[in-house]
Amino acid sequence: MQDQAPFRHTTVLLDEAVDGVLARPDGTYVDGTFGRGGHSRLLLSKLAPTGRLIAIDRDPEAVAAAAAITDPRFCIVHSAFADMADCLAGLGVHQVDGVLLDLGVSSPQIDNPARGFSFRFEGPLDMRMDTTRGISAADFLASADEREIARVIRDYGEERFAGQIAKAVVARREAGAPLTRTDELRELVARTIKTREPGQDPATRTFQALRIHVNGELEELEQGLKAALRLLAPGGRLSIISFHSLEDRRVKQFIAAHSKAEFDRRAPFAPPPALALTSLGRMMPSAAEVAANPRSRSAVLRVAERTDAPLKD
Numbered sequence: 001m002q003d004q005a006p007f008r009h010t011t012v013l014l015d016e017a018v019d020g021v022l023a024r025p026d027g028t029y030v031d032g033t034f035g036r037g038g039h040s041r042l043l044l045s046k047l048a049p050t051g052r053l054i055a056i057d058r059d060p061e062a063v064a065a066a067a068a069i070t071d072p073r074f075c076i077v078h079s080a081f082a083d084m085a086d087c088l089a090g091l092g093v094h095q096v097d098g099v100l101l102d103l104g105v106s107s108p109q110i111d112n113p114a115r116g117f118s119f120r121f122e123g124p125l126d127m128r129m130d131t132t133r134g135i136s137a138a139d140f141l142a143s144a145d146e147r148e149i150a151r152v153i154r155d156y157g158e159e160r161f162a163g164q165i166a167k168a169v170v171a172r173r174e175a176g177a178p179l180t181r182t183d184e185l186r187e188l189v190a191r192t193i194k195t196r197e198p199g200q201d202p203a204t205r206t207f208q209a210l211r212i213h214v215n216g217e218l219e220e221l222e223q224g225l226k227a228a229l230r231l232l233a234p235g236g237r238l239s240i241i242s243f244h245s246l247e248d249r250r251v252k253q254f255i256a257a258h259s260k261a262e263f264d265r266r267a268p269f270a271p272p273p274a275l276a277l278t279s280l281g282r283m284m285p286s287a288a289e290v291a292a293n294p295r296s297r298s299a300v301l302r303v304a305e306r307t308d309a310p311l312k313d
Contacts, residue, residue, distance in 0.1 A: 010038075010107065010292075010293045010295075010296075011035075011036075011038025011039060011102075012102070012241060012285065012289070012293065012295070012296040012299045013241055013283065013285055013289075013296070013299055013301045014038055014039065014042055015042070016283050016301055017039055017100055017102065017239045017241055017301055018039055018042045018043050018046065018100070018239075020237060020239035020280065020283075020301065020303035021043070021098035021099070021100045021237050021238070021239035021303070022043065022046055022098065022237075023097050023098055023235050023236055023237045023305070024097050024235070025046060025047055025048040025051055026047070026048040026050045026051050027047075027051060027052075027096070027097025027098065027233075027236070028051070028052040028053075028054070028093060028095075028096045028097055029043060029047070029051070029052070029053050029054070029096060029097060029098045029099070029100070030053075030054050030055075030056065030081075030084055030088070030096050030098070030099045030100070030228070030231070031043065031053060031054075031055040031056070031100050032055075032056045032081030032084055032099060032100065032101045032224060032228075033056070033057060033081060033100075033101050033102045033103065034055040034056065034057040034062050034063070034065075034066055034076060035057065035059075035062055035102060035106040035108075036062065036065055036106065036108060037055070037065065037066060037068075037069060039100055039102060040053060040055050040066075040069065040074065041069070043100070044069070044071050044073060044074060047073060049073075051073055052073050052074075052093075053071075053073055053074050053075075054074075054075055054076075054077065054087070054088060054091065054093065054096075055074065055075070055076040055077070056076070056077050056079050056080075056081050056084055056087055057076065057078065057079075058078070058079060058080045058081075058129050058130040058215075059106075059109065059129050059130060059131075060078065060130070060131060060132060061108065062106070062108075063076055063078045075091070077090075077091075080130070080220050080224075081101060081220065081224045081227075082219075082220040082221075082223035082224045082227065083227075084099070084224065084227050084228065084231065085227045085230065085231060088231065094231070095231060095232075095233045095236075096231050096232060096233065096236060097232075097233055097235070097236045097237075098232075098236050098237045098238075098239065099228040099231065099232065099236075099237075099238055099239070100239045100240075101221075101224065101228075101238075101239070101240045101241065102241045103217070103221065103240065103241060103242050103243060103247050104217075104242075104243040104244070104247065105117055105129070105211060107295065109129065113182075114126075115127070115131075116136070116137065116138075116181075116182050117207070117211060118182065118207070119182055119183075119185070119186040119201055119203040119204070119207050121182065122181060122182060122183045123181065123182050124136070124138065124180065124181060124182075125137045125138040125141070125179055125180055125181055125182055125184070125185060126138070127207075127210055127211045127214045127215070128214055128215065129215045130215075134214065134215075135214065136214065137185075137210040137211070137214050138178070138179060138180045138181075140152075140210065140213065140214060141169055141173070141178065141179050141185075141210075142173060142178045142179075145170070146166045146167060146169075146170045147166075149165075149166035149169055149170070150162045150163045150165070150166035150167075152209050152210065152213045153165055153166060153205070153206055153209045153210070154209075155209070156208065156209035156210075156212040156213055156218070156246065157205035157206055157207075157208050157209030157210075157212075158205060158245075158246075159205040159206060159209065161192065161193050162209075164192050164193070165188070165189055165192050165193070165206055168188055168191070168192045169188065172188065182207075185203065185206065185207070186201070186203040186207075189202050189203040189206050190202050190203065208244070212246070217247075218246060218247070218250065221247060221250055221251070222250060222254075225238075225250070225251070225254045229258065229276060229277070229306070229311065230311065232306035233306065234306055234307060234308035235305065235306060236305070236306045237280070237303060237304065237305050237306070238255070238277075238302075238303065238304045238305075238306075239301065239302075239303050240301070240302050240303075241299055241300070241301050242299070242300050242302070243298050243299055243300075244298060248300045248302070251302050252282075252302065255277055255279050255302060255304045256279070258275060258276040258277040258304075258312075259275050259276075259277040259278055259279045259304060260275070261275060274307065274309030274310070275307060275309055276306065276307055276309050276310075276311050276312070277304045277305065277306060277307065278304060278305045278307055279302075279303075279304050280303040280304055280305055281302075281303065282300055282301060282302045282303075283300075283301040283303075284299065284300060284301070285297065285299050
């Protein structure tokens with residue numbers, strides 16, 4: 001599903017993610033990352049007349065785009081998906097049949113220079129998914145100390161030159177020229193990093209790291225996974241698309257923690273404990289999808305189903 005110009009969006013793993021989450025056509029579902037509504041629209045087309053879809057997005061522009069959907073079975077809430085339990089409780093919903101999450105940044109966010117997500121465009125160094133709250137990437141770089149900047153770039157960008165980049169950021173700031181624009185940060189990183197990965201801009205990892213930090217993406221993911229599991233009815237499903245290893249690792253570990261029993265050497269003949277999830281596997285984009293949409297090449301879809309076992313404390 002594509003948005004109107006100027007910022008177009010092609011939904012990744014569209015059919016696979018929707019088919020994965022759709023446990024019961026007459027159920028209640030959550031699209032925790034509405035974006036431009038590709039997954040939501042397809043899911044609505046497959047729901048029964050008694051079905052219901054509640055979308056969530058922290059981006060005001062995404063929430064505004066949702067106004068184009070007039071289906072009475074649909075509504076959207078401006079919030080982070082980590083708070084989905086409170087969002088749904090406000091609508092009188094306490095249990096759902098599926099939760100779909102398409103993690104990371106969307107094409108309209110990347111391709112809009114005013115949002116500051118991409119080093120490919122000149123614009124303000126913002127990177128906030130919710131432009132109504134929080135501090136921008138420029139604010140963070142203007143106030144954090146060198147050690148904190150290095151930690152963020154290293155941990156969230158897996159950048160081996162994080163220390164050198166942080167030192168250069170602080171030196172520029174102390175010289176009276178703090179970074180405020182995307183092109184300034186890109187040029188600083190390019191001057192600082194002497195060796196480059198083939199085919200990758202040297203600023204790629206730094207931009208990723210700052211975006212993840214500014215938006216608290218990994219913390220939101222961990223909280224959102226827990227909230228989703230508590231909301232799922234028996235037989236309900238999680239369908240989650242990740243775009244880099246930091247996200248996918250957490251999704252994989254969360255599903256494994258609730259779907260794989262640990263062997264107890266003290267009681268080798270004891271029956272296995274009841275587990276809250278059953279993993280239904282993972283899927284990658286086809287070669288045809290990657291050729292048509294290169295941004296899909298790193299996507300991983302994982303699906304799991306809620307059992308009727310009680311949650312562990």
